[in-house]
Amino acid sequence: MKKACVMGHPIAHSRSPMIHGYWLKTLGIEGAYEAKDLRPDEFVPFISNLAANGYVGGNVTVPHKEAAYRAVSARDAASEAVGAVNTLWLESGKLMGGNSDVHGFIANLDDRAPGWNVAGCRALVLGAGGASRSAVYAFQQRGIEVHVVNRTLARAQELAQRFGARAYGWNDLAKLLPRADVLVNCTSLGMTGKEALQVDLGPLNRSAVVYDIVYVPLETALLAQARQRGHRTVDGLGMLLQQAGFGFRKWFGGDPRVMPELRQIVEADILAKSSK
Ligand code: ATR
Numbered sequence: 696m697k698k699a700c701v702m703g704h705p706i707a708h709s710r711s712p713m714i715h716g717y718w719l720k721t722l723g724i725e726g727a728y729e730a731k732d733l734r735p736d737e738f739v740p741f742i743s744n745l746a747a748n749g750y751v752g753g754n755v756t757v758p759h760k761e762a763a764y765r766a767v768s769a770r771d772a773a774s775e776a777v778g779a780v781n782t783l784w785l786e787s788g789k790l791m792g793g794n795s796d797v798h799g800f801i802a803n804l805d806d807r808a809p810g811w812n813v814a815g816c817r818a819l820v821l822g823a824g825g826a827s828r829s830a831v832y833a834f835q836q837r838g839i840e841v842h843v844v845n846r847t848l849a850r851a852q853e854l855a856q857r858f859g860a861r862a863y864g865w866n867d868l869a870k871l872l873p874r875a876d877v878l879v880n881c882t883s884l885g886m887t888g889k890e891a892l893q894v895d896l897g898p899l900n901r902s903a904v905v906y907d908i909v910y911v912p913l914e915t916a917l918l919a920q921a922r923q924r925g926h927r928t929v930d931g932l933g934m935l936l937q938q939a940g941f942g943f944r945k946w947f948g949g950d951p952r953v954m955p956e957l958r959q960i961v962e963a964d965i966l967a968k969s970s971k
Contacts (some may be wrong), residue, residue, distance in 0.1 A: 698749055699946045700729040702738060703756035710961050711754050718951040726947050737757070739766050742783060742790060752784035752946045754939075760825065767792030776806045776858075777828040781938075784945040785872040794831040794947075799909070799938025801837065804877070806928040806937065806953070808904045811877055812837065819875035820860075821868075821892070822882035823850035826908055828883050830856045842875070844868050845882075872898040878921075880907040887969060892917050901925050908934055909911060912967055932961060 701711040707730070707949055715728035739746060740757045743766065757765040763780035764770065771793040774780045780792035804811055818834045820827055823845035831854060834841045841860035844867060845851035851862035864869060872878070875898070878899060884892035886909045894917060896905070905921035910931035918928045936958060940951040 696724040697751045697947060698729065699726070699753045699942065700731045700732045700750055701754040701756060702733050702759060704734055704738075704740070704758060706732045706734055706756070706773045709756065710935060710964065711756075711939065712963060713961055714936060714957065715943055718940075718943055718949070718959050719947065721954075722947075722949045722951065723868070724947050724949055733759070735762065738762055742766055745783065745784060745790060746788070752782070752942060754942055755781050755783060755895070763792055766790070773797040773829075773832070776832045777825070779825055782942040782945070784942070792828065793941065795938035795941035796826070796934070797833045797836075798934075799934045800830050800940060801833040802937040803933035804904070804906060804929055807933055808877075808906075808927045811904045811927075812839065813876055813902075816840070816876045817842065817874055818877045818879065819844065819871055821845070821853045821878070821880045821894075823847070823862075824881070824883075824954070827854060827881040828857075830879055830908070831855075831860055835859060839877075842871055844871065868894065869898055872896070873900065875899060875903055877904045877906060880909065880915070880917055884911050885917055887911045896920055896922075896924055898924070899924075904929060907931055910935060912969060913962060913965055932958065932965070936961065 701709050712730050719726050760779035768789040774792050774794035778780050782793040782795050784791050817840045820843045831841050835858045843851045844863045848864045855862035863956050904927045906929040907915045907918050908931040909915050921928045936953045943951040
């Protein structure tokens with residue numbers, strides 16, 4: 696029986712076993728998908744012996760994505776571009792690395808806000824960390840003009856230079872909002888347990904789409920504000936679901952799809968845990 700796993704530290708919160716477990720069951724594939732808590736000193740030795748450890752591949756999450764990037768034998772174009780690997784698989788015994796967040800980010804936008812890519816579309820991305828890199832690269836691949844706003848201007852500049860975007864500090868936000876067609880939160884702000892993201896959407900055009908990659912809570916304060924103002928909104932859960940099929944196909948084959956039932960199952964789990 697083929698086995699895959701998600702590797703991180705900590706890992707108990709991961710919804711990946713639920714997502715892959717759903718597909719294994721509904722597609723009738725004999726396989727297993729487990730959660731592995733690996734400390735940084737354990738991670739590289741573990742993936743270097745993935746087959747001997749009983750796995751055909753897996754997902755990589757915080758804090759191991761950069762270590763995975765360095766450890767693999769070969770990488771796909773997306774992971775090469777963003778400098779992080781979140782999916783591992785074996786090819787002729789070699790450890791391969793890919794990044795499914797790039798695809799997941801844009802597939803979710805296509806799915807939840809069809810037609811978002813208007814003529815002359817301009818995306819405004821908040822944040823300049825790892826998540827922003829996937830978003831900015833995905834937009835760049837679609838030929839979208841991107842403006843990056845970050846608290847630390849130097850990080851925004853570095854990211855902008857890498858992907859041909861423009862960089863701004865937080866104080867420029869109000870000035871940039873009126874010309875944005877898609878606004879994306881890629882900071883960690885607004886996540887349960889983190890500080891709130893304070894953005895006044897007043898200057899944003901009503902036709903603009905507002906996307907938050909945070910998915911706990913499912914509806915962040917940013918998305919609630921956007922919904923109340925009549926914007927189309929896109930939440931981060933769809934990105935998690937949309938990115939997962941990439942690895943599943945490599946390890947198990949089949950045709951994993953993001954069905955409404957799958958979304959409902961994961962949503963119910965998030966809601967149940969956040970009410971505790
Ligand atoms: P990830 O890999 O999840 O993107 P990260 O690399 O730690 O995580 O990036 C977090 C992002 O949230 C960064 O853009 C960070 O801004 P800085 O580059 O200035 O650190 C942003 N962020 C985190 N806390 C913030 C806060 N209190 N105010 C504004 N931005 C914040």
